[in-house]
Amino acid sequence: MTTNAIAPERTSTTGRTPVGTVIGAARTAPPPPLTRRAPALDGLRTVAILMVILYHLHVPRFDGGFTGVTVFFVLSGFLITTLLLGEHRKTGRIRLGSFWWKRLLRLYPALLALVVVGLLLWNWVGDYKGASFGPGEAAFIALTYTGNLFRSFWDTTQGVFAHTWSLSMEEQFYLVWPPVLVLLFALRARRRWLLAGLGAVVVGGSVAAGLLYRTPSGNATPDVYFSPVLGVVPLATGCLLALLLDDERVRTWASGVAGHVATWGGIVLLAVVTASIGDDWTQHASTFGVVLPLTGLVSAVLIGGLVSVRSPLSSALAWTPVSWFGRRVSYSAYLWHPLVIALLDPFAIGPWGTVWLVGVALLVAVGAAYAVEVPVEKARKRVREARRAVAADRAGRASATS
Template sequence: MATTTLTHAQPQHRPQLRTATTTGRADHASPATPPPLTHRAPALDGLRTVAILAVVLYHLHVPQFEGGFTGVTVFFVLSGFLITTLLLGERRRTGRVRLGSFWVKRLLRLYPALLAFVVVGLLLWNWVGDYKGASFSAGEAAFIALTYTGNLFRAFWDTTQGVFAHTWSLSMEEQFYLVWPPVLVLLAALRVRRRWLLTGLGVLVVGASALSWASYRTPSGGATPDVYFSPVLGVVPLAIGCALALLLDDERVRVLAAGVLGRVATWLGLGLLVGVLLWIDDDWTRHASTFGVVLPLTGLVSAVLIGGLVSVRSPVSAVLAWTPVSWFGRRVSYSAYLWHPLVIALLGTFAIGPWGTVGLVAAVLVVSVGAAYAVEVPVERFRARARAARSAQRTE
């Protein structure tokens, strides 16, 4: 999951991306409308909290959360937006994008927690490995999870990895991290205009949505259709997030979004997203329109909400930015996504009735916080010390 931590940096007089700037006046932009996320956006961390809670409640089969799986769509839009914003910001500040550094940072941010989860999953495989079925042995399932190929196996070979099955979405994001940054850098080097980039992303969204609809095959029983895990569908919300970042990189769009338009976008996006969540019922897997229309539209609605949240202050952004809510999204949401199926697989049979569900949610929270501070925090501290040491060496 992409981080929302983007520190402010003073603009430098370097060659600029035509996709990352506007003409003339943008180089002298008013401080009132800086590029997006030059400071932390805690409301987006809060949105992560809401999204992961929806996913957990969906997997616990809580009534009225049959559409909670759309939380993954929200995460994808956030990733597309944040990563593209980060890349454009780096180019603006330094005149280039260091792809190697970008990939190493992504790997160090995400892989240690995944590795820890997989190791524990292997140790407990005899008790949890067949959670929702498993097509592979423990070692094979672990290999698929650690190589970020789960979405491909689930989409094209109709298989599942037991308690590691949910790592398909992490695979989709990692594949996005590999492909989109060099594509963006190449298009920038070719001086492709923003409007053509947006047009290309729009064509990609429409084409992938139509192909997802055409690829739909009715699943047996209550299984999830293979198309849901396909990179063809997964690229739709990611591309929508990329398009939002390119739009908000335009000074004129930021000026418009900083006013009434941003407030309308916030409330409209929130209302529609909650509406989708509550409207979807438990037969969502039986309709091709879910994958060709509903999920792509959910991505668009998520982008509208995100655009509003980063553009104006509102009661919605204030609630999402409330410290406990934003802290959980920033610090624990990735861990919660990784570990919640393992907790459900271990304890689900003991959870009876509403209070059993409450107990499971509490267990997920405890395990997620513990895992975050046992793995992610030490890794981040190590990375910080390494950066400080490198900086000290350069100044000597």
């Protein structure tokens, strides 16, 4: 995700920094995040989606691969908040309608394509990991972004569309957080209060998730895992990171040794936390009240390091094939891999069967991305260019007649 160059920031004269402003640093600070593309974050998306796929395939030593979803949530909170702050810094406002329309055009066509294919194949794949609904109801839940609510509050699942619960969580975040930020701008809320509020959400959500935990039967996933109470924790953690890095002093500090410590400490801790999760993770309240919130915090530390300093790790994640996959294919891979697993898993025997199944899932994801997402993006680009041409023509006529 990218933004245009952001205008120079202003210094508060009150000693208290409003949201969207910063205090000048003694030395030149790096520009705000996302004034240019961060390929390392695209590479991190690649790592996260591979973790999720290997978890769903029950690959040994990847029992904690589901934490890739937490990484995605933190990335979403960070990226969206950074973009909104950048827009406000540049234009003095946030256009909510434009934001929501862009999100819808970016995400919905691919989801719609998955649902259509899933319905066509429902007789073969619909009951993947159980289904509480028929195909029409399951499709409706997926397309209305309510899967997390049905899974957490009514203990139901949508078969091959069950994984869309995480998309629901993100879309609900997109609906709620930008208006909250607009309101805070209008009220000229102070940065310290917003940081404190987000911190309270993180801590409160973590505690509530632990208290709401109920031991499931067998290896079923507890309802609280899908709950907005827990889902908001990593999203708010990403928002918190974006607000911190919007401050010149923090960026200056992070551009030195602290950024390198965050990068390497973050990746090591993320690996340790993920590897420490066993196959009995559903049986412990601490998984939801401590481990997953901690995973979100560690992910934020890693992301902060990756966008602040150049390191061998950021270079590896920014390597073109790795970053390309994260940028272009990761969303499609998340959407389509459960359907591929449901369809082909009975034929994937042994380790080599898992290898070719992963390969097929990735090929399907690439094909779906270029069959659906790329044409939609090209169409959007043509519409934007046409509008600019019309606006330029009108401006030229107005200038000629004045």
